[in-house]
Amino acid sequence: MNIFGVGLPEVTVILILALLIFGPKKLPELGKQLGKTLKSLKKASNEFQNEIEQVMNEPEREDLSQTPRNKITNELEDLMKESEEKDLSQSNDNDK
Numbered sequence: 001m002n003i004f005g006v007g008l009p010e011v012t013v014i015l016i017l018a019l020l021i022f023g024p025k026k027l028p029e030l031g032k033q034l035g036k037t038l039k040s041l042k043k044a045s046n047e048f049q050n051e052i053e054q055v056m057n058e059p060e061r062e063d064l065s066q067t068p069r070n071k072i073t074n075e076l077e078d079l080m081k082e083s084e085e086k087d088l089s090q091s092n093d094n095d096k
Contacts, residue, residue, distance in 0.1 A: 006014075019027055 018030070022030055
């Protein structure tokens, strides 16, 4: 048994010291609090990891504020080209 690099003999020593320091009445309360704390830390860690994975898997989105601007710019360029073509065709007709 090896938990966080601590073997069975080390865990036994730690438990005996905790029993001597806190006493048999206080030890179950401390264990319960430690369990709750570890559970909440694990839950927070999992939520954080899920958020990171969600952001990483999210498809790249185009900047929506730029899209309408690009559409307007393209439409204006098309209108300018059409206008130039009309002007050229009218000047060619006038030259004949």
